[in-house]
Amino acid sequence: MGETIETDAGGIWVDRRGEGPDILLVAGLSDPAEAWQAQLDGLSDRYRVTAYDNRGTGRTPLPDGPLSVPGMAEDAAAVLRALEIGSAHVMGFSGGSRIAQELALNHPQLVRSLVLMSTFARPDAYFRSMTGFWHWMAERAPDERAMLEAFLLWIYTPRAHADGTVDRIIEETLAFPYPQSVEAFQRQLAPFRTHDTLDRLSEITAPTLVLAGELDIVTPPRHGREVAERIPGARFELLPGEAHQPFQEVPDAFNARVDAFWREIQARG
Structure with a gap:
């Protein structure tokens, strides 16, 4: 249902569903727009929901030169401008939450509200070590399945590993016709490992909801609390009981929570 649109930042693949107030979904490391399938399906009865492929993911090509978080935020802004969206409720996940932070900092007029899921502002030593391991794991894993089996240990709950959810996600990823290359994974990972917004978060003016999974080992709740403490009014x-990617594991509960937040913002006018 998606298409490549021409923006002032070049071609970017987008998927749009529904009618109503605009929602922009910003995916994390390696995730194409399909990562948001449960939100594209579950929220489009009352919102106009837009998801897109970040640079080097899915159908959006990897550019020459290094990637940066501010540069990816400019891509998000370019998507909104190309679609003639004056402002949107922006929801970013993990690395995508960093992009959403930069979008709110650099283009506040485009951001009606922020939902930051599994977020952080300043990478700590644990995060740098973990993601350093991911960097070389991507090129040294014996095959893509082995890479996914290892990588997803950090992402989903033990429940999802036990009930077959992770196995299903692996099969869907292997069948996806636009796989991410090792180079694209590493180049996308690099800016997320080092980018720091902590000292600028106080400049964000958009109403903000920060969500953290109790069991998240990639971005533990302490990171989300730190972000919320720095953003005025966040x-x-x-x-409880969730890990890094609850919008996939418990989509109905997740969608209900963000819907309630957006309805509250809408009611304020």
């Missing part, structure tokens, strides 16, 4: 909420 709300922090812990999702």
Whole structure:
């Protein structure tokens, strides 16, 4: 249902569903727009939901030269401008939450509200070590399945590994016709490992909801609390029993929570 649109930043693949207030979904490391399938399906009855492929993911090509978080935020802004969206409720996940932070900092007029899922602002020593391992794991894993089996240990709950959810996600990823190359994975990972927004978060003016999974080992809740404490008026909420990617594991509950937040913002006018 998606298409490549021409923006002032070049061609970017987008998927749009529904009618209503605009929602922009910003995916994390390696995730194409399909990562948001449960939100594209579950929220488009009352919102106009837009997801897109970041640079080097899915159908959006990897550019020459290094990637940067501010540069990827410019891509998000370019998508909104190309689609003639004056402002949107922006939801970013993990690395995509960093892009969303930069979008809110550099283009506040485009951001009606922020939802930051599994977010962080300043990478710590644990995060740098973990992602350093991911960098070389991507090129040294014996095959793509082995890479996914190892990588997803950090991403999903033990429940999802036990009930077959992770096995299903692996099969869907292997069948996806636009796989991410090792080079694209590493080049996308690099800016997320080092980018720091902590000292600028106080400049964000958009109403903000920060969500963190209780069991998240990639971006533990302490990171989300730190982000919420720095953004004026931000709300922090812990999702009990969830890990890094609850919008996929418990989509109905997740969608209900963000819908309630957006309805609250809409009611303010």
